[in-house]
Amino acid sequence: MWRRSASFILDQRNQDDAASSTKPETLSLSPLRTQSSYMAAAEPFNQNPNPNPNPNPMISAYYQTRAAHTGVVTKDWLAQAQAAVGRHPDDVPSPENEVVTSDSGNSFSVIHEFNNWRKQPDLAEAVAAIRALAAVIRASEATTMMELEIELKKASDSLKSWDTTSISLTAGCDLFMRYVTRTSALEYEDFNSAKSRLIERAEKFGEISYKARRIIAMLSQDFIFDGCTILVHGFSRVVLEVLKTAAQNKKLFRVFCTEGRPDRTGLRLSNELAKLDVPVKLLIDSAAAYSMDEVDMVFVGADGVVESGGIINMMGTYQIALVAHSMNKPVYVAAESYKFARLYPLDQKDMAPALRPIDFGVPIPSKVEVETSARDYTPPQYLTLLFTDLGVLTPSVVSDELIQLYL
Amino acid sequence: MSFFMGISDFLEQGRKTVAIALVQRDPEGWRTSAFTEMTLVRATRTTAVFTSRYLTGYGTLQGLENTLGDISAEIPVDTVELRRVAGAVTLNPVTQLVVTGEGSCCIMSDQSNLTAGTPDASSILKQASNTVLQPNGTTEASPEQPVKALSGQALKAQKKAEKAARRAQEKGDATTSTTSAATPKPGAGSSTSKAPNSQASQHKRSQSTSQKSENQQLPVRPRPSTAAREPKRENKQVSFFAHLYGPSRRHTLDGVPKEVHPQIQALGLQTSSYCVCGSHARCAAMLLALKCVVQSYTTPLGTSLPRHLSSQHLSPQLNFLKSCRPFSVSQANAIRWLKNVIATLDPSTPEPTAKADICTAIDTFIRERLTVADQVIAETAASHINDGDVVLTYAKSAVITQALRTAKRAGRDFRVVVVDSRPLFEGKNTARALADDGIDVSYSSITGLTHAARGATKCLLGAHAVLGNGRLYSRAGTALVAMMAKRMDAPVVVCAESIKFTERVALDSLAMNELGPEEELVGSEGEGEQSLHGWRDKEHLQLLNPLYDVTPAEYIAVVITELGSLPATSAPVVQRISAGAQEIV
Numbered sequence: 006m007w008r009r010s011a012s013f014i015l016d017q018r019n020q021d022d023a024a025s026s027t028k029p030e031t032l033s034l035s036p037l038r039t040q041s042s043y044m045a046a047a048e049p050f051n052q053n054p055n056p057n058p059n060p061n062p063m064i065s066a067y068y069q070t071r072a073a074h075t076g077v078v079t080k081d082w083l084a085q086a087q088a089a090v091g092r093h094p095d096d097v098p099s100p101e102n103e104v105v106t107s108d109s110g111n112s113f114s115v116i117h118e119f120n121n122w123r124k125q126p127d128l129a130e131a132v133a134a135i136r137a138l139a140a141v142i143r144a145s146e147a148t149t150m151m152e153l154e155i156e157l158k159k160a161s162d163s164l165k166s167w168d169t170t171s172i173s174l175t176a177g178c179d180l181f182m183r184y185v186t187r188t189s190a191l192e193y194e195d196f197n198s199a200k201s202r203l204i205e206r207a208e209k210f211g212e213i214s215y216k217a218r219r220i221i222a223m224l225s226q227d228f229i230f231d232g233c234t235i236l237v238h239g240f241s242r243v244v245l246e247v248l249k250t251a252a253q254n255k256k257l258f259r260v261f262c263t264e265g266r267p268d269r270t271g272l273r274l275s276n277e278l279a280k281l282d283v284p285v286k287l288l289i290d291s292a293a294a295y296s297m298d299e300v301d302m303v304f305v306g307a308d309g310v311v312e313s314g315g316i317i318n319m320m321g322t323y324q325i326a327l328v329a330h331s332m333n334k335p336v337y338v339a340a341e342s343y344k345f346a347r348l349y350p351l352d353q354k355d356m357a358p359a360l361r362p363i364d365f366g367v368p369i370p371s372k373v374e375v376e377t378s379a380r381d382y383t384p385p386q387y388l389t390l391l392f393t394d395l396g397v398l399t400p401s402v403v404s405d406e407l408i409q410l411y412l
Numbered sequence: 413m414s415f416f417m418g419i420s421d422f423l424e425q426g427r428k429t430v431a432i433a434l435v436q437r438d439p440e441g442w443r444t445s446a447f448t449e450m451t452l453v454r455a456t457r458t459t460a461v462f463t464s465r466y467l468t469g470y471g472t473l474q475g476l477e478n479t480l481g482d483i484s485a486e487i488p489v490d491t492v493e494l495r496r497v498a499g500a501v502t503l504n505p506v507t508q509l510v511v512t513g514e515g516s517c518c519i520m521s522d523q524s525n526l527t528a529g530t531p532d533a534s535s536i537l538k539q540a541s542n543t544v545l546q547p548n549g550t551t552e553a554s555p556e557q558p559v560k561a562l563s564g565q566a567l568k569a570q571k572k573a574e575k576a577a578r579r580a581q582e583k584g585d586a587t588t589s590t591t592s593a594a595t596p597k598p599g600a601g602s603s604t605s606k607a608p609n610s611q612a613s614q615h616k617r618s619q620s621t622s623q624k625s626e627n628q629q630l631p632v633r634p635r636p637s638t639a640a641r642e643p644k645r646e647n648k649q650v651s652f653f654a655h656l657y658g659p660s661r662r663h664t665l666d667g668v669p670k671e672v673h674p675q676i677q678a679l680g681l682q683t684s685s686y687c688v689c690g691s692h693a694r695c696a697a698m699l700l701a702l703k704c705v706v707q708s709y710t711t712p713l714g715t716s717l718p719r720h721l722s723s724q725h726l727s728p729q730l731n732f733l734k735s736c737r738p739f740s741v742s743q744a745n746a747i748r749w750l751k752n753v754i755a756t757l758d759p760s761t762p763e764p765t766a767k768a769d770i771c772t773a774i775d776t777f778i779r780e781r782l783t784v785a786d787q788v789i790a791e792t793a794a795s796h797i798n799d800g801d802v803v804l805t806y807a808k809s810a811v812i813t814q815a816l817r818t819a820k821r822a823g824r825d826f827r828v829v830v831v832d833s834r835p836l837f838e839g840k841n842t843a844r845a846l847a848d849d850g851i852d853v854s855y856s857s858i859t860g861l862t863h864a865a866r867g868a869t870k871c872l873l874g875a876h877a878v879l880g881n882g883r884l885y886s887r888a889g890t891a892l893v894a895m896m897a898k899r900m901d902a903p904v905v906v907c908a909e910s911i912k913f914t915e916r917v918a919l920d921s922l923a924m925n926e927l928g929p930e931e932e933l934v935g936s937e938g939e940g941e942q943s944l945h946g947w948r949d950k951e952h953l954q955l956l957n958p959l960y961d962v963t964p965a966e967y968i969a970v971v972i973t974e975l976g977s978l979p980a981t982s983a984p985v986v987q988r989i990s991a992g993a994q995e996i997v
Contacts, residue, residue, distance in 0.1 A: 313977075314979060349976075349978075351870070351905065351970060352903055354798070385979065401979055401982060404981075404982040405985045408975060408982065408989070409985070
């Protein structure tokens with residue numbers, strides 16, 4: 006008989022593959038395992054011909070980084086919460102990532118370059134990708150625009166294939182490539198000036214990325230009114246910026262933070278907000294419906310905004326949007342325009358799965374399956390507005406913008 | 413041998429030109445492989461040899477190939493068996509021939525109004541060959557050759573009268589009844605007897621090409637004689653849809669202006685009989701036929717190609733096509749593009765270059781906007797089909813079939829449910845084609861939709877057009893299938909080339925639609941009580957056969973175009989880009 010869900014079969018197939026190559030224990034969920042040990046465990050299995058050494062195909066690199074930057078992982082939580090009182094948690098170096106980049110080889114590699122940039126917690130992944138591509142331009146010995154373009158294409162393809170689960174990485178690469186193909190050497194007197202123009206442009210992207218957050222924060226101020234209650238899911242730098250700006254503008258509001266399992270990114274956000282003296286209440290993820298009647302609006306970030314106008318975001322966003330929709334609460338998404346991706350998922354399983362380990366605190370019997378997806382897809386009909394640096398958009402405008410961007 | 417007698421009939425009447433369709437049997441049934449006007453060279457006891465200026469090779473919609481040149485066809489008589497078509501014989505007993513043989517079938521006729529909507533004749537013909545064909549009513553084949561003694565002016569007037577008579581008759585057929593008893597018997601000499609009727613057509617018709625001589629006739633109250641003869645009949649138009657009734661579809665070549673190219677004539681009949689069916693196929697076939705028109709065009713003295721070609725020469729062709737079946741949105745878009753191409757030509761370009769430019773542009777257009785677009789769409793759509801999917805689809809769409817094939821070739825393991833409905837049963841074609849490719853197909857009628865849709869995980873639909881408000885205008889029944897898919901939580905995927913997007917807007921299927929011939933709903937005579945035979949004579953009975961319906965945008969999860977995937981709400985963007993691209997191409 007035919008199964009209802011296609012990806013069930015696909016997931017199972019992946020799992021079978023994984024079981025045959027690695028022992029299932031590598032996925033076991035003991036709290037003692039840290040990221041580096043995952044990567045270390047996966048190292049021996051990387052002898053495949055793939056030139057792009059993704060540390061572990063079973064774990065999404067993108068969500069690993071996110072967890073490192075924004076998550077609170079069990080044991081560190083208390084320490085960090087105490088430390089947060091004294092100093093800025095951003096300054097805490099993330100030692101796990103050193104493992105990845107320690108072996109910067111003899112030859113230039115765009116992936117190493119990317120990983121170096123990626124370590125910076127305040128730098129968006131798309132910007133890191135663009136900076137890495139800029140480094141490719143700088144290191145390039147090409148003498149014509151065409152050669153450079155081919156070289157860049159290769160680099161961006163290898164970046165994209167290094168982590169297929171990261172939407173903003175793909176979007177950033179696509180966006181920059183789009184810009185490169187539009188910049189023809191003919192417009193400038195010679196190749197070198199075109200080249201420096203490209204580098205300059207790539208550098209600018211970092212500023213644009215930060216500026217985008219400022220613009221979004223400004224745009225969203227009109228929507229936050231005194232006395233409102235905002236539900237926030239997960240940790241998003243843009244949403245934090247929005248709330249920070251609102252607090253600076255002396256708006257009186259309170260925030261409900263979901264816990265954001267399994268990375269507990271919500272705890273981190275509640276920390277940050279507590280520092281700003283914003284009243285915060287922490288909820289467990291399953292309390293979204295329970296507390297929705299007190300909520301005036303839902304604010305979420307996005308890992309990627311897709312062509313349908315829907316968003317791909319941390320697991321749990323979809324259910325919160327559904328609950329909010331059914332209780333007629335507006336759902337606002339804050340996302341920079343470089344997160345717009347040329348993807349069109351039809352349903353939850355219509356994306357490359359991004360997996361990550363989940364810590365249940367207790368050992369899980371090996372017969373029990375664990376859903377390890379890191380993200381879900383929220384269809385556009387459940388979103389009210391998207392705050393982007395292009396303006397405040399309805400979901401349907403996103404695809405208009407995307408089509409015009411890429412045509 | 414009866415075939416031979418038929419040929420000798422032609423020879424006796426001194427006619428040399430006949431229209432011939434060569435129909436070949438392929439796995440999908442009878443297909444017109446060539447339609448041409450042929451000249452009889454010689455007839456022996458065993459063979460009849462014809463030559464022709466034109467040979468056209470459509471029929472199968474892929475690989476539409478055209479050749480222009482002199483050909484000769486040899487039809488072996490010994491494998492040929494003559495069959496008289498009952499309905500056609502009543503109209504024209506002498507010259508209507510259907511010849512069937514091993515793998516080939518040939519209908520020949522001259523100058524008759526074969527099956528102008530007569531249901532029995534058309535159904536028989538459909539059985540015989542799926543094709544109806546008529547020769548051009550041009551002058552050299554007509555029996556009025558003896559009037560050569562008349563002056564040129566008088567001859568012109570007479571021809572005008574003839575043409576008017578034919579139109580009058582056609583009109584009469586359309587508005588009253590098609591019973592053969594009421595039809596004046598056509599054939600040799602009959603046109604002169606129809607001459608008194610000819611004043612009937614004072615209505616100015618755009619198709620008329622001899623308007624300058626129209627003012628020679630005095631205005632007379634229209635159709636006095638027919639009105640007197642015919643008993644008053646009940647209006648068979650459903651009043652709510654009255655705005656959709658146009659002139660009934662043309663099934664014959666009667667009264668075709670002589671400028672209409674044989675390719676266009678053939679295509680017209682193929683579209684009116686659904687031999688060429690589907691928005692994509694009709695658009696491609698029309699462009700190829702228009703290419704032939706352009707190739708055989710010569711600019712008259714005193715005018716330039718950009719000025720004359722589209723306004724003077726193409727209009728009659730397009731009007732003829734339109735009278736066979738109203739244009740699809742894709743056809744309308746393609747025509748707009750072609751006219752723009754011609755209009756923007758530099759008038760100083762030498763004619764051969766200009767013609768070659770237009771032909772190249774048409775070829776590019778077909779490749780980019782139809783062929784390659786379909787490939788891109790099929791690949792995108794196939795990427796959405798995963799292992800274990802159950803794909804629901806409705807009727808027939810070339811691009812959907814292609815998408816499912818692509819998915820199969822990519823090794824996906826899925827099943828297809830084809831839902832189909834009366835009267836066209838296009839889904840049978842889809843089901844067979846997919847099953848041939850090794851895809852598991854279940855076929856079900858739309859009446860069993862609730863059951864068929866159960867367990868569906870995706871719904872793939874083709875489009876006739878995508879409207880400006882994101883609604884889908886497609887084969888009647890699509891809305892029902894989309895609604896059911898939505899109900900079953902299966903995302904509805906619409907595949908449409910950008911040429912199918914229109915800025916027109918409709919909220920329901922009433923405002924714009926095309927009505928098919930009611931006869932399609934009647935059923936065959938053999939069904940007895942089950943059939944609605946003779947419905948035109950039954951009081952209080954009206955039939956309605958709308959061909960399209962409108963699916964609300966809320967049901968549609970994604971529209972896949974060659975420009976990318978987008979929600980239905982972004983349809984205007986595609987329309988803008990597509991219209992803009994048309995100007996650039």
